[in-house]
Amino acid sequence: MAITLSGDQSIPAPPLSSRLTPGQVWGIALLAPYLLVFLAFVVYPVCYGLWLARAPSNYVALYNDPIFARAAVNTLIFLVIGINIKMLIALFLSGFFAQQRTWIRWLSVIFILPWAVPSIPTILSVRFMFNPEWGVVNHLIFSLTGDDGPNWLNDPTVALTMAIGVHIWKSLPFWTLILMTGRLAIAQDLFEAAEVDGASWWQKFRFITWPSMQTLYITCTLLSMIWTLGDFNSVYLLTGGGPADLTHVLSTLGIRYLRLDQLSLAMASIVCAIPFVAPLMYFMMKRLSR
Amino acid sequence: MKLPGLNEFSWRDVATETRLLLIGIPVFLWTMIPIYHMFLFAISPKEDAFSGKLWPEHPTLHNFEIVFKQQHYFLRDFYAQFWNSLVIAAAVGVLTLVIATAAAFSISRLRVPGGRVVMNLALFTYFIPAAFLAVPMYRTMGNYGLLNNHWSLILAMVTIASPYAIWVLKQASDKLPVELDEAAVMDGATTLQIFRLVYLPLMMPSLVAIGTYAVLLAWNEYLYAFLLLSNDREITLPVALGNFLAADDSPWELLMTTGFIYALPPAAIYYAFRRYMVGGLTAGAVKS
Numbered sequence: 191m192a193i194t195l196s197g198d199q200s201i202p203a204p205p206l207s208s209r210l211t212p213g214q215v216w217g218i219a220l221l222a223p224y225l226l227v228f229l230a231f232v233v234y235p236v237c238y239g240l241w242l243a244r245a246p247s248n249y250v251a252l253y254n255d256p257i258f259a260r261a262a263v264n265t266l267i268f269l270v271i272g273i274n275i276k277m278l279i280a281l282f283l284s285g286f287f288a289q290q291r292t293w294i295r296w297l298s299v300i301f302i303l304p305w306a307v308p309s310i311p312t313i314l315s316v317r318f319m320f321n322p323e324w325g326v327v328n329h330l331i332f333s334l335t336g337d338d339g340p341n342w343l344n345d346p347t348v349a350l351t352m353a354i355g356v357h358i359w360k361s362l363p364f365w366t367l368i369l370m371t372g373r374l375a376i377a378q379d380l381f382e383a384a385e386v387d388g389a390s391w392w393q394k395f396r397f398i399t400w401p402s403m404q405t406l407y408i409t410c411t412l413l414s415m416i417w418t419l420g421d422f423n424s425v426y427l428l429t430g431g432g433p434a435d436l437t438h439v440l441s442t443l444g445i446r447y448l449r450l451d452q453l454s455l456a457m458a459s460i461v462c463a464i465p466f467v468a469p470l471m472y473f474m475m476k477r478l479s480r
Numbered sequence: 481m482k483l484p485g486l487n488e489f490s491w492r493d494v495a496t497e498t499r500l501l502l503i504g505i506p507v508f509l510w511t512m513i514p515i516y517h518m519f520l521f522a523i524s525p526k527e528d529a530f531s532g533k534l535w536p537e538h539p540t541l542h543n544f545e546i547v548f549k550q551q552h553y554f555l556r557d558f559y560a561q562f563w564n565s566l567v568i569a570a571a572v573g574v575l576t577l578v579i580a581t582a583a584a585f586s587i588s589r590l591r592v593p594g595g596r597v598v599m600n601l602a603l604f605t606y607f608i609p610a611a612f613l614a615v616p617m618y619r620t621m622g623n624y625g626l627l628n629n630h631w632s633l634i635l636a637m638v639t640i641a642s643p644y645a646i647w648v649l650k651q652a653s654d655k656l657p658v659e660l661d662e663a664a665v666m667d668g669a670t671t672l673q674i675f676r677l678v679y680l681p682l683m684m685p686s687l688v689a690i691g692t693y694a695v696l697l698a699w700n701e702y703l704y705a706f707l708l709l710s711n712d713r714e715i716t717l718p719v720a721l722g723n724f725l726a727a728d729d730s731p732w733e734l735l736m737t738t739g740f741i742y743a744l745p746p747a748a749i750y751y752a753f754r755r756y757m758v759g760g761l762t763a764g765a766v767k768s
Contacts, residue, residue, distance in 0.1 A: 216671040217592030220582035231639040239616030306750035308700035311739025315518040420609025441611030
């Protein structure tokens with residue numbers, strides 16, 4: 191029996207099912223599969239994980255673990271230095287790829303490859319290139335100078351820099367593409383007018399390109415930071431967190447604790463990252479759900 | 481338009497072109513060296529592979545033969561692992577499409593109560609760093625008794641792919657004119673008929689993009705696969721590649737050959753669907 195909502199309020203509310211239109215019943219039915227997935231594989235794991243990490247002793251243990259402090263610092267370096275360098279290169283290259291030339295268009299087709307192919311074989315390929323004994327890099331150094339090259343992945347600073355390099359190699363194409371889309375959306379007559387006025391390359395960038403792309407650029411940087419926090423491959427496949435666990439970042443550290451069967455420490459190390467991730471997530475939610 | 485004669489030959493153009501090449505050449509090298517290095521190993525005999533040459537003296541397909549005939553300890557289960565990767569990627573693609581299309585239709589076209597909340601929850605999931613969710617997800621899969629079962633990886637990847645899928649599909653749905661649905665209702669169509677006969681055909685391009693996205697995501701996934709599956713015959717190709725590293729005397733030329741074979745399908749799929757992918761993904765990733 192269908193009762194309209196504008197009916198007399200004094201009668202008791204009819205059961206939910208009869209207040210819904212058939213369309214809404216279908217709507218709930220079609221939404222149910224995702225809700226089930228969300229409850230079973232997001233809500234339950236997250237709540238369960240938080241519950242596992244609840245004991246303050248976990249945080250004391252983390253605080254006393256020098257590897258945790260090192261991983262936190264590495265993560266910061268990765269995010270603050272690595273991502274900003276990556277995004278600046280992407281911004282620069284987006285201008286390069288926006289040029290109308292056949293060879294540049296072909297190069298852009300090739301340029302996308304690192305993003306299109308899976309990371310494991312390519313990162314392992316890089317890892318082998320820098321193998322101190324057999325890698326091609328030290329072969330080259332030897333044939334040019336007659337000296338043995340450095341053991342690249344044995345120095346934590348060099349190894350972390352290389353992990354950042356691998357991350358940039360992998361994700362630069364994606365961000366360049368996004369920023370290029372942003373660039374191409376700028377009205378061309380602005381540039382033509384500036385050209386007539388004799389504006390320099392820098393002035394065109396400063397007064398036309400940057401103001402139109404500023405928001406996009408900042409959003410991309412923040413999104414890239416969030417995703418980089420979840421990037422396990424760049425560090426794990428290149429250095430495995432070594433040497434001596436000095437190149438871990440928070441994402442590989444959590445998995446390291448997990449492999450050592452210290453699940454509550456693994457969760458606690460992630461909980462420690464929440465205060466830093468939450469503002470980023472909040473900002474992105476606000477921007478995208480408008 | 482007259483052809484540029486010698487007089488109009490401009491040093492400025494040459495300078496511009498040179499500057500562009502000075503960017504283009506390093507970009508090309510930067511992009512290709514790791515990929516070329518992998519390819520070089522795949523076509524090199526073992527002794528050539530370690531010599532540091534830029535092209536092998538005796539290029540060969542022998543490594544491919546060893547992989548395809550499973551003639552090495554590490555490759556015993558190559559076909560089983562390839563098959564696992566294939567089945568899991570296909571299952572993730574199909575399930576993500578079904579779940580996300582239903583949800584997007586429900587939120588965007590049927591305007592189900594609470595749809596906006598679900599949308600925001602999905603977006604929230606999209607922003608949880610994948611490696612962070614892996615830790616509790618691993619334990620949960622254990623609780624569900626799904627560890628070492630392909631379903632654990634399939635469901636984990638569907639969980640990760642769905643939020644973005646729903647988001648992109650909802651954006652695309654919102655662009656379809658509401659009059660289409662109204663006209664269909666006037667003609668007496670039921671909700672399911674609208675979904676099947678009006679909605680799905682119009683959404684095809686977005687569905688192709690999202691299906692490809694989910695398949696590639698699952699095919700390329702390493703971390704979740706490595707946590708959730710362990711038995712040699714149950715693991716996917718990337719996990720098998722990672723396991724190559726466990727030995728001190730890893731057969732690198734075979735590792736690179738297998739890696740090359742593993743990297744081919746996603747690259748091919750990407751280029752085949754590039755038109756859909758770029759439009760769909762860039763539109764979804766960032767709304768400016």
